[in-house]
Amino acid sequence: MKPNHPFSGQGKKVESHVSTSLQMNDGNHVSDPRAFVTGLGRGAAGALLFGVPMLMTMELWELGFYIERYRLLILLTANIPLLIFLADRVGFERTGTLAEACRDATIAYAIGIVMSTAILVLFGDIKPGMPISEIVGKVAIQAVPASIGALLGRSQLGESNDSQDRDEPDEDKEGNSNEEAVTDHLSTRYSQELFLMGVGALFLNLNVAPTEEIILISFKMTPWHALATILVSIAIMHAFVYAVAFQGSHEVPEGTPWWHAFFRFTLPGYVVAMAISLYVLWTFGRLDDVGPMQVLMSAIVLSFPGAIGAAAARLIL
Amino acid sequence: MTEISRRPHSEKPDPHWVEWATGIVSAVLVVAMLGWVGYEALTDKDGPPEFRIAITGIGPASGGHRVQFDIINLATRTAATVNVRGEILDGNGSVEDAEVVIDYVPAQSKSSGALIFREDPKGREVLVRAVGYSDP
Numbered sequence: 319m320k321p322n323h324p325f326s327g328q329g330k331k332v333e334s335h336v337s338t339s340l341q342m343n344d345g346n347h348v349s350d351p352r353a354f355v356t357g358l359g360r361g362a363a364g365a366l367l368f369g370v371p372m373l374m375t376m377e378l379w380e381l382g383f384y385i386e387r388y389r390l391l392i393l394l395t396a397n398i399p400l401l402i403f404l405a406d407r408v409g410f411e412r413t414g415t416l417a418e419a420c421r422d423a424t425i426a427y428a429i430g431i432v433m434s435t436a437i438l439v440l441f442g443d444i445k446p447g448m449p450i451s452e453i454v455g456k457v458a459i460q461a462v463p464a465s466i467g468a469l470l471g472r473s474q475l476g477e478s479n480d481s482q483d484r485d486e487p488d489e490d491k492e493g494n495s496n497e498e499a500v501t502d503h504l505s506t507r508y509s510q511e512l513f514l515m516g517v518g519a520l521f522l523n524l525n526v527a528p529t530e531e532i533i534l535i536s537f538k539m540t541p542w543h544a545l546a547t548i549l550v551s552i553a554i555m556h557a558f559v560y561a562v563a564f565q566g567s568h569e570v571p572e573g574t575p576w577w578h579a580f581f582r583f584t585l586p587g588y589v590v591a592m593a594i595s596l597y598v599l600w601t602f603g604r605l606d607d608v609g610p611m612q613v614l615m616s617a618i619v620l621s622f623p624g625a626i627g628a629a630a631a632r633l634i635l
Numbered sequence: 636m637t638e639i640s641r642r643p644h645s646e647k648p649d650p651h652w653v654e655w656a657t658g659i660v661s662a663v664l665v666v667a668m669l670g671w672v673g674y675e676a677l678t679d680k681d682g683p684p685e686f687r688i689a690i691t692g693i694g695p696a697s698g699g700h701r702v703q704f705d706i707i708n709l710a711t712r713t714a715a716t717v718n719v720r721g722e723i724l725d726g727n728g729s730v731e732d733a734e735v736v737i738d739y740v741p742a743q744s745k746s747s748g749a750l751i752f753r754e755d756p757k758g759r760e761v762l763v764r765a766v767g768y769s770d771p
Contacts, residue, residue, distance in 0.1 A: 508654050537713035537741060537771040541676035548669060581658035582650055589661040592668075609743030611675055611711070614668070 364471010369464035382456030430465030518631025519624035558629035591624035684714035714768035
């Protein structure tokens with residue numbers, strides 16, 4: 319392309335520029351730091367992409383200063399093993415050891431904190447005169463979804479080569495497990511699957527739970543609406559994964575009745591989504607002094623997005 | 636290509652018993668929940684909100700005297716924008732009144748708030764009542 323350039327003088331200029339950038343690309347493969355910086359960039363992009371809906375939610379800013387500190391502490395602590403699990407599963411790069419997963423989780427948390435702070439400052443939601451506990455509370459509560467986003471961003475925004483690289487060892491693992499029929503290994507995969515659903519449910523729940531709409535919807539609903547919502551949530555969850563042939567969809571082996579997967583995955587998945595919903599509602603103080611029926615109603619409402627999140631997590635991750 | 640070669644994640648011809656146990660426990664939980672909600676649906680009287688207000692404390696506040704109260708909704712329907720009015724009554728009528736709006740008093744649940752008076756309610760009768768609400 320460049321040698322045919324009509325303006326030879328400019329052509330040279332462009333050529334020299336191209337050659338330097340090529341060298342930089344070579345450096346990309348050889349030197350670790352540049353690849354690492356790219357990973358950080360993807361993490362930051364992921365934190366933005368997944369974090370922005372929450373960074374722009376008024377109720378979540380308010381929660382930053384009125385949430386009870388011990389509930390915030392529990393949420394921030396619970397986020398750590400969750401990030402380590404995610405780092406191990408999708409991560410910035412293929413993590414071989416637990417130490418590497420821990421390192422990536424720490425980096426993701428840091429990206430979440432930095433990006434949340436930056437965006438909240440940009441929006442004028444954090445200003446110099448504010449009390450330090452308010453600033454810390456606002457950033458901390460936003461850092462949780464942003465850090466999950468940072469890890470997901472790495473897996474979803476990464477090059478296709480990366481994901482293929484990731485798939486191959488996975489298949490090897492499964493191949494081994496099939497041959498040896500190691501049942502223990504199988505049950506750990508099962509618990510991982512449930513954990514993954516929990517992460518998906520938590521992520522979507524954090525998106526919508528702080529808003530007043532969740533409790534408002536539960537107030538508008540009659541028990542009949544709630545019954546229908548439970549059934550629809552479960553149906554969507556099942557359909558999402560088994561009927562719709564998305565990429566990554568889970569195929570049921572030939573000759574297995576449909577209710578096998580329904581009992582082993584969809585129903586436990588819904589219970590997980592329900593538990594996460596209750597936890598998130600409690601964290602945000604939506605269950606205080608509320609009657610048991612209303613607690614159940616708002617959990618049913620929140621489990622609707624939770625179920626979608628849980629099903630989507632199985633597809634995507 | 637990748638999709639075809641890629642194995643499904645966890646479905647196996649003979650699953651571990653733990654998976655079935657989890658499935659059965661989950662099914663029981665979901666059925667129990669459906670049963671509870673179904674029972675509520677069938678026995679739902681759907682009466683209008685009924686409030687019970689209890690004064691929980693009187694104390695000094697900046698610019699006056701604070702009267703804290705709990706408001707309980709006994710009905711199975713939630714009330715929104717509940718107007719609560721408080722009056723300090725003397726022997727010969729109302730001395731002062733104050734009003735507050737509570738966003739939600741959920742069904743069979745409790746909310747709380749406070750009214751601030753300039754007059755000291757000590758030794759006088761304080762009457763706090765809900766004067767109106769809207770349906771959510």
